[in-house]
Each structure stands twice: as structure tokens, then as C-alpha cells.
Amino acid sequence: MIASRLLLLIIFLYTTIQANAHPLKLSLCEIEYSSEKKLISVNLKLFLTDVNEAIVFDPYSKDLAFCQTNESKHANRLLLNYLNQFFYIKVNSKILELEIKNKNLKGEGDNTALWLYFEYIQTSPLQSLEIKNAVFTDLFFDQNNIVYIHIDEKSKSLMLDKKKSIHQLKF
Amino acid sequence: MFKLCLNYLGSFMILSLIFSCASDISKIDSEKELIEKALDIHNRVLTLDTHADTPLRMIQPGFDLSERHDPNETGSKLDYPRMVEGGLDAVFFAAFVAQDIRNDDGHNRAKNLCLQMIDSVITSTNRNSDMVGLALNPEDAYSLEKEGKRAIYIGIENGYPIGNDLSNISLYYKKGVRYITLVHSSNNDLADSSTDSNGPEHEGLSDFGNEVVKEMNRLGIMVDVSHGSDSLFYDTIALSKAPIIASHSNARKVTNHERNMTDEMLKLMAKNGGVVQLTMLSNYLREVPPNAEKDSAIAALRSSMKPVAKMTEEEQNEARESIKKLNDMFPVPLANVKNVVDHIDHIVNVAGIDHVGIGCDFDGGGGIEGVFDASEVMNITIELVRRGYSEDQIEKIWGGNLIRVFKEVQAIAEKIQTEEV
Numbered sequence: 001m002i003a004s005r006l007l008l009l010i011i012f013l014y015t016t017i018q019a020n021a022h023p024l025k026l027s028l029c030e031i032e033y034s035s036e037k038k039l040i041s042v043n044l045k046l047f048l049t050d051v052n053e054a055i056v057f058d059p060y061s062k063d064l065a066f067c068q069t070n071e072s073k074h075a076n077r078l079l080l081n082y083l084n085q086f087f088y089i090k091v092n093s094k095i096l097e098l099e100i101k102n103k104n105l106k107g108e109g110d111n112t113a114l115w116l117y118f119e120y121i122q123t124s125p126l127q128s129l130e131i132k133n134a135v136f137t138d139l140f141f142d143q144n145n146i147v148y149i150h151i152d153e154k155s156k157s158l159m160l161d162k163k164k165s166i167h168q169l170k171f
Numbered sequence: 172m173f174k175l176c177l178n179y180l181g182s183f184m185i186l187s188l189i190f191s192c193a194s195d196i197s198k199i200d201s202e203k204e205l206i207e208k209a210l211d212i213h214n215r216v217l218t219l220d221t222h223a224d225t226p227l228r229m230i231q232p233g234f235d236l237s238e239r240h241d242p243n244e245t246g247s248k249l250d251y252p253r254m255v256e257g258g259l260d261a262v263f264f265a266a267f268v269a270q271d272i273r274n275d276d277g278h279n280r281a282k283n284l285c286l287q288m289i290d291s292v293i294t295s296t297n298r299n300s301d302m303v304g305l306a307l308n309p310e311d312a313y314s315l316e317k318e319g320k321r322a323i324y325i326g327i328e329n330g331y332p333i334g335n336d337l338s339n340i341s342l343y344y345k346k347g348v349r350y351i352t353l354v355h356s357s358n359n360d361l362a363d364s365s366t367d368s369n370g371p372e373h374e375g376l377s378d379f380g381n382e383v384v385k386e387m388n389r390l391g392i393m394v395d396v397s398h399g400s401d402s403l404f405y406d407t408i409a410l411s412k413a414p415i416i417a418s419h420s421n422a423r424k425v426t427n428h429e430r431n432m433t434d435e436m437l438k439l440m441a442k443n444g445g446v447v448q449l450t451m452l453s454n455y456l457r458e459v460p461p462n463a464e465k466d467s468a469i470a471a472l473r474s475s476m477k478p479v480a481k482m483t484e485e486e487q488n489e490a491r492e493s494i495k496k497l498n499d500m501f502p503v504p505l506a507n508v509k510n511v512v513d514h515i516d517h518i519v520n521v522a523g524i525d526h527v528g529i530g531c532d533f534d535g536g537g538g539i540e541g542v543f544d545a546s547e548v549m550n551i552t553i554e555l556v557r558r559g560y561s562e563d564q565i566e567k568i569w570g571g572n573l574i575r576v577f578k579e580v581q582a583i584a585e586k587i588q589t590e591e592v
Contacts, residue, residue: 028269055479055487057473057476057491058473074480108368111366139498148271150280154283155280155283155284155287156287158230159227159230161245162245163244163245167232
């Protein structure tokens with residue numbers, strides 16, 4: 001009897017220690033610079049469940065209703081408050097102020113993604129670009145944030161995570 | 172040579188403790204013998220994993236595959252030292268580019284990013300030539316194993332970087348690509364995905380997708396139907412002159428998920444001579460178990476919070492931290508090795524022993540209890556031995572079947588090219 005209880009206890013503790021992870025978590029950021037248009041555009045794709053978990057603490061919350069006719073008047077502010085803590089783009093050592101130019105939802109169910117679009121006039125030549133992307137690393141230890149950078153015709157990909165969330169490129 | 176997985180070591184220690192109390196030494200001995208037998212088999216057979224998204228890790232600044240990483244730190248599941256620990260002899264690194272706009276600009280960018288990923292794999296294998304080698308042909312896995320090196324093959328996950336240009340397939344082949352997954356989570360110009368929220372666009376393969384499959388047959392690139400819609404599967408298997416693969420998919424009858432394959436598909440795979448490679452993604456292996464205790468704890472916490480819009484930034488951060496603590500306290504249980512071998516049993520029953528393999532999807536969401544990373548893959552072999560699989564059968568599952576398909580794909584390509592002359 002004692003042995004059986006001991007077995008159950010040890011198995012319970014053991015499985016609790018083992019089952020300490022969850023599936024791959026991803027976000028995607030695309031930064032594009034056109035020297036001809038003198039424009040920097042940024043697309044940030046975030047899974048809606050992650051956004052809701054980060055800012056209203058419930059992955060399936062409908063309170064903020066992003067991109068719906070009943071979207072909360074607080075939605076953008078709360079989202080930007082969160083993003084400003086975990087995400088920035090520095091161009092020539094100056095942080096670009098996050099101001100959403102456009103946003104939309106794509107997909108459905110758990111695959112629904114919130115796409116955010118930012119746009120900046122960049123008249124001076126690009127000398128450096130620094131990206132911090134630690135979104136959702138405060139929630140998920142295994143969050144992977146993919147960054148694609150397109151400078152005119154050249155492209156580069158990066159993956160940032162909790163351990164390495166900032167990277168700088170010089171031109 | 173192998174790290175005995177914590178899961179089994181833990182179970183074995185528990186069993187040792189309990190059974191010694193009960194003076195039942197014979198069961199301990201038989202468990203120990205079973206594990207030793209399984210590890211011997213694991214050491215002898217070629218162990219080949221057809222799907223790892225590790226190239227995604229390789230674009231991380233400073234990430235070095237020759238160093239051992241902690242899977243609990245950032246989620247990294249595979250590196251060369253852990254391949255050695257797990258006795259994993261060969262792996263297909265999948266170059267994956269997230270799908271963007273489907274026009275010339277998008278396709279060109281995807282092609283550039285895909286080539287960069289492939290180049291980073293080649294660079295890594297060159298830089299670590301004492302541990303690994305770039306593998307291009309089926310035999311390379313065995314010759315590298317004899318040299319004491321791990322074989323690194325290259326695949327592409329998603330045909331999006333092919334764009335609308337068939338000549339890109341030849342370019343990727345010359346770079347070393349030996350399978351291409353036709354689609355990923357969204358429809359592309361080749362075919363329909365199983366998970367595109369807009370539903371089917373081509374009702375399977377597009378006209379261009381047909382040409383892509385033919386070109387892959389001609390060149391000797393394995394056609395991978397994982398992530399594809401059911402119609403894509405039926406179109407591809409009817410069209411392909413060579414056997415096809417599903418590099419990371421499971422059995423739908425065991426776990427009802429659109430990414431898994433129906434019994435009818437499994438039977439067609441057998442007829443086609445192809446192979447379905449089992450993947451270690453929890454949601455494709457078992458239904459998520461309910462957790463009432465967690466649900467009520469989170470509901471109680473949420474009801475005690477004031478509206479988010481009225482919280483200060485500091486209060487929001489505290490609330491987020493509280494929810495995270497609860498999530499950490501009640502994690503969603505992962506699938507386990509028994510679930511994996513349940514799927515293998517089913518595929519063997521429906522399609523036969525010659526049509527099942529392993530494609531873990533490490534660094535792409537794969538990783539379960541007992542096979543959390545590459546250092547623990549021997550636990551699959553242990554469970555196979557426990558269920559009575561012979562060494563010959565395990566050899567087929569762990570790589571023999573895939574290598575057979577790979578050889579047939581190359582032989583058919585050679586025949587097609589000879590007929591062209």
C-alpha cells in the first residue's frame with residue numbers, strides 16, 4: 001500500500017517536471033526599405049491568441065475585437081503599450097515611433113493573425129538598422145521572432161528570441 | 172554512448188525502488204534487458220529523421236550548431252552534440268521561408284531567403300566537417316555513419332520559393348535539395364494547403380503544380396505532401412511517377428487532425444510505395460486533455476482583476492506575470508512516446524511495415540514527453556522493442572523505408588532523363 005502510494009506520488013512529480021513545454025510560438029516581422037521611394041515599411045504579423053494573452057490575459061478574449069466594427073477604443077493603445085516594451089526599430093540610431101498606419105486580420109481559429117503595418121519616410125541614407133523583437137518572450141520561453149529585412153533588392157533573415165532579442169545591421 | 176533518456180531512467184529508478192520493496196527483481200532485470208536490447212538496436216540501425224526546421228535557428232545571430240543547447244532555455248531542439256547523444260545518424264534540414272505576397276517581388280525575395288538558408292546549412296556542414304557531412308544521395312547516410320559523422324540532408328518546406336519559375340527547382344537540386352514540401356500552412360501557386368482558412372483554391376494541384384511534380388520526378392527530388400490538402404495528396408499520388416513521401420504527418424484515424432492522413436491515404440501510400448514519416452507534434456498525436464483545475468484557477472484570477480483599460484502599465488505587467496505563473500503551474504501535458512508508437516502501430520496495420528518512418532519536426536514545434544529533443548530519440552526505439560517490433564522492422568522504420576523511396580526516386584529520375592536523350 002505504502003509502496004503504491006509512493007509510486008503514484010513519484011510518477012505525479014515526475015510527469016509534472018517533464019511536461020513543462022508547449023508548441024512552437026512564432027511571429028513574423030518584415031522590414032522593407034526603398035531608397036528610391038525613400039520609405040521604410042514594416043509589417044508585423046502576430047497570432048491573435050498571443051496578442052490577447054499578452055494584453056488582456058485571455059487568448060480567446062473578444063473584448064478588444066481587433067479590426068471588427070465593435071473594436072474597443074482602447075485596443076490600439078493597449079497593443080502599442082505592450083509593443084513599446086518588447087519591440088523597436090532604430091534607424092541611424094533613432095527609434096521609429098510606433099504608429100499603426102493599417103491593421104487587419106487574416107486566417108481563422110487559432111491561426112488567426114493580426115497584421116500591423118507601419119510606414120516611415122526616410123530621406124537620409126540608411127547607415128544602420130537595429131531591431132529588437134522580444135514580443136511574447138515574456139509569456140513563452142520558446143517564442144521565435146522571425147525578421148525579414150529587405151533593403152532595396154537585398155534580403156536577409158534573422159531569428160530573434162528571449163536570449164538574443166536585439167540585432168544591429170550596418171550599411 | 173547514448174544518454175539514457177530521463178524518462179526511462181526515471182521510470183527505471185522508480186520501478187527499481189518499488190520492485191525492490193516487493194522483492195521482484197526479475198521484472199527489473201527484464202526492463203533493464205529490454206532497454207539494453209533497444210539501445211543496441213538503435214546503435215546498429217541507420218536512424219534518419221526527415222524533418223527538422225533547424226535552419227530557422229541557424230539564422231539566429233550567434234547560434235552555433237556545434238554547441239549543445241538547453242531545450243528549456245529557448246526551445247532549441249537539435250544540434251550536432253545532441254544528435255550524437257540521441258544516436259541520430261541523419262537528418263533532413265528543411266529550409267523554410269514564411270509565405271508572403273504571391274507576386275514576382277514576393278517570390279524573388281523568398282528565393283533569396285531560401286538560398287541563404289540553404290547556404291547556411293552548407294556552411295555549417297563545411298565548418299563542422301569533423302562531426303557532420305553534407306549528404307546528397309541515399310548511400311551517403313551509410314558512408315558518413317561509417318566515418319562516425321552525422322549526415323545532413325537538405326529539404327525545402329513550402330514550394331513558395333519556387334515562385335512561378337520551374338528552373339528554380341533545378342537550382343535548388345544543384346544546391347543539394349532532395350525533397351520539397353509542396354505547400355505549408357497557406358495555399359500557394361502550386362497547390363492547396365490543408366490549413367488555409369480561405370479553403371481550396373486549386374482543388375489540389377494547380378497546372379503549375381503538376382509541372383513542378385513532373386520536374387521533381389525528372390530531377391530526382393522527393394515529392395513531399397505533408398501540409399497539403401487531401402485533394403493535393405490524391406492529385407500528387409496519381410501524377411507522380413516516383414513514390415512520394417509525407418515528411419512529417421501522422422494517422423488521422425488515431426488523432427483527428429487535418430494534417431494527418433486518412434486510412435484511405437495510407438493504403439494508397441502503400442500501393443504507391445511511398446512512406447509516411449511520423450512527427451512529434453503533440454496536437455497531431457493526441458487530443459488535448461481537459462484541465463478543469465487550471466481553467467478554474469485562471470477564471471478566478473481573471474475575475475479578481477480590474478478592467479485592463481483601467482490598469483496602469485505596472486498593473487498590466489503584474490497581471491501578465493500572474494497568468495504566466497498559472498500557465499507554468501498547469502502546463503498542457505505533451506504527447507508521449509506511447510502516442511507515437513500508437514500511430515506507428517496503426518500505419519503498420521493499415522499500410523504495412525514498409526511505409527512508415529520518423530520525421531520529428533524539431534525546431535518546428537516537434538518535441539514530446541520522452542522525445543523532447545534530438546538527444547532523446549532512442550526512446551522511440553525502446554517503445555518499439557517493448558511492443559515487439561524486430562530489429563529488421565525497426566531498421567525499416569528508422570530509415571530503411573525512406574532510403575528505399577529515395578533510391579527509387581533517383582532511379583526513376585535517371586530513367587526519365589535517359590528517355591529524354
